[in-house]
């Protein structure tokens with residue numbers, strides 16, 4: 001058992017040198033030998049299964065029944081067309097579903113955690129699936145473990161193992177412990193760490209001992225098959241709408257059938273007509289279209305740097321009216337440069353520091369030693385705040401490698417955004433030095449002395465106020481300020497709790513982090529779109545306000561509140577106040593949750609960004625949790641609904657715009673489909689009601705339904721982005737699909753399509769008295785053409801087609817062209833004409849048909865011109 005061996009033995013057994021890790025070559029061969037490090041998930045459906053699931057539908061059974069009846073009645077052409085309709089429908093369904101599934105899978109891959117490994121002596125990030133037994137893994141707070149590990153090094157390492165132990169307090173780990181007993185529960189395996197558990201604190205290194213299904217989590221397979229419900233609210237609403245419409249359509253069809261029986265019509269023909277109408281009228285294509293439009297939208301968003309992890313988020317995005325954003329890295333570049341330095345009560349430019357002064361040297365030395373970043377020959381790793389400190393040292397030939405080799409680190413308390421401090425203990429010749437760096441307000445609380453011109457004196461309130469004053473001067477210039485305190489200790493075994501106490505204050509450093517250029521216009525766009533941008537930051541109030549006012553987020557310091565002030569209000573008091581504030585500074589992760597809840601209490605739809613270990617609760621509390629892709633921890637990414645691959649505020653705004661567009665497009669497809677279906681019902685219902693001959697044959701109805709339900713509706717779903725969506729306030733998420741008179745619009749257009757089809761039929765009866773086939777052919781072509789042309793009007797409700805660009809949606813134009821061509825072929829090719837029972841139309845007929853078919857389109861375009869000009 002790995003836990004019973006000392007770490008050196010484990011490393012020997014696994015044949016790996018902890019200083020270099022495995023070689024890439026060896027890792028590759030192990031990967032081939034033992035397979036990928038993943039838990040085998042549920043099997044994917046094969047194409048054949050997908051096809052079968054398309055056919056397994058009540059509508060299809062009804063159609064199959066109709067085909068069988070047709071065969072018995074020797075109406076073979078009807079039977080063939082019905083079967084063809086079933087086949088094409090199923091094929092389109094398979095293509096759509098597998099495409100949607102593929103995009104979702106690609107998405108899943110993008111958001112799976114990565115692992116930091118050491119290979120060939122180089123530390124790098126690789127997909128967790130490529131981790132092999134023997135890999136040396138670096139652990140840091142916020143990261144999920146990629147495999148089961150035997151720890152070989154640990155510094156205050158704590159791991160949340162609640163998935164195994166149910167214990168909510170993270171387990172403390174220690175690589176130096178060797179456990180003698182073999183049968184210890186997981187909770188007591190102090191020197192081991194397990195796949196899918198989470199590092200919540202500290203640092204560590206481990207060697208992989210098990211991967212994939214051999215890991216502890218792999219053994220509990222059913223933990224993994226928990227699939228989340230990934231249907232969106234719209235999809236759920238559509239499912240119930242579909243049912244409602246289905247019953248309605250079936251009701252009308254039964255009615256048509258009963259009326260026609262009273263009229264003494266041919267029962268078989270009317271039965272087929274009623275069945276075809278029911279099949280055509282039920283919008284069975286809707287779910288597939290919505291799924292694929294969502295999936296394709298999500299694909300587009302990836303290209304714009306946002307990974308949507310949960311489909312419902314796409315819809316919610318369109319309704320967001322408050323975007324709470326971190327400052328550092330999201331609104332700013334997160335490229336820090338030290339500008340000023342405060343030492344011995346002097347505020348000076350970083351270029352004017354004198355390193356021969358001992359106090360100044362101590363300030364630099366402490367900032368460099370109490371630091372986890374690296375910066376060497378232009379290659380930098382770690383937190384930009386810390387890199388800036390190293391770079392300031394490099395200016396004066398102070399290098400971290402040299403300092404650390406003389407003053408090795410023997411203990412540390414890592415930085416966290418609650419304390420806003422970091423502490424290390426470093427070895428000096430005859431003693432140890434504790435360095436604590438961090439937020440000035442917190443540092444002042446634990447510093448009792450100050451180093452002034454080489455002397456250590458009492459840090460009186462007056463002196464603290466002086467220092468605060470210097471700090472504020474820097475903050476007002478938008479500088480992020482970090483302070484340093486230290487103390488000398490003799491005994492290295494001093495308890496952790498005693499480290500951050502009774503410190504001696506040394507000085508301050510102020511660094512600039514310029515705002516991102518592209519953010520200012522994005523903030524303006526947000527405001528225009530009825531969205532309020534809110535800045536939330538761990539930084540100082542003045543620094544935050546300086547940047548917020550530059551970006552246009554706030555214009556008065558009274559719009560800024562600090563975390564300490566938030567703490568003084570009860571939840572209810574804070575809810576009442578929250579709308580007056582635009583900037584929250586020096587906040588803790590708990591404050592973030594309170595802020596989200598307060599905004600939500602007013603019915604706002606809130607998006608919140610986060611990156612740290614403690615940000616998960618606020619990301620979950622928000623309607624849209626947004627994690628940072630670059631600086632974000634696995635926890636934040638796990639809790640989020642969306643990940644920004646570029647950590648940029650502008651990307652959130654672009655995602656909101658995309659979300660609004662996707663919703664608008666889905667709505668276009670739905671309204672289009674329903675208008676067309678209504679058109680078909682209107683045609684037949686009126687004809688039967690007025691005791692006319694049937695204007696359409698069952699196969700005509702099925703065919704038109706096939707042509708319009710598929711490609712044109714789908715093409716509307718991918719209509720190009722309409723930037724005017726950002727001119728309106730956000731949509732109320734509870735708003736009905738038929739809001740904004742959409743129901744009326746649908747009704748009018750259904751009646752229009754039905755009306756022109758009937759008109760064509762009646763005209764045909766006039767022009768060719770006694771030839772029902774002629775009149776039916778005209779109605780058939782008009783029904784399909786009018787729907788195809790009408791789809792062009794659906795692209796925008798307010799702007800005419802010529803206004804938004806005729807050729808902008810190439811898919812729609814191609815679908816229309818395809819529809820027209822197929823229709824032409826059916827009429828021109830004698831064999832097909834025979835099957836569909838249609839007549840070859842003359843040039844005059846074509847002219848007539850096209851003019852009549854254009855009427856709904858022209859009506860809609862004229863209406864837009866009159867109403868919206």
Ligand code: ATP
Pocket residue numbers: 326327328329383385386415416417420421422437438439440480481482536537538539540
């Ligand atoms: P946000 O990203 O939320 O805008 P932030 O990055 O400014 O906020 P934190 O990273 O929590 O927030 O930092 C808050 C404060 O903690 C900083 O203003 C700084 O004073 C201090 N701080 C930041 N990083 C470190 C560090 N590595 N070591 C010590 N102190 C730090």
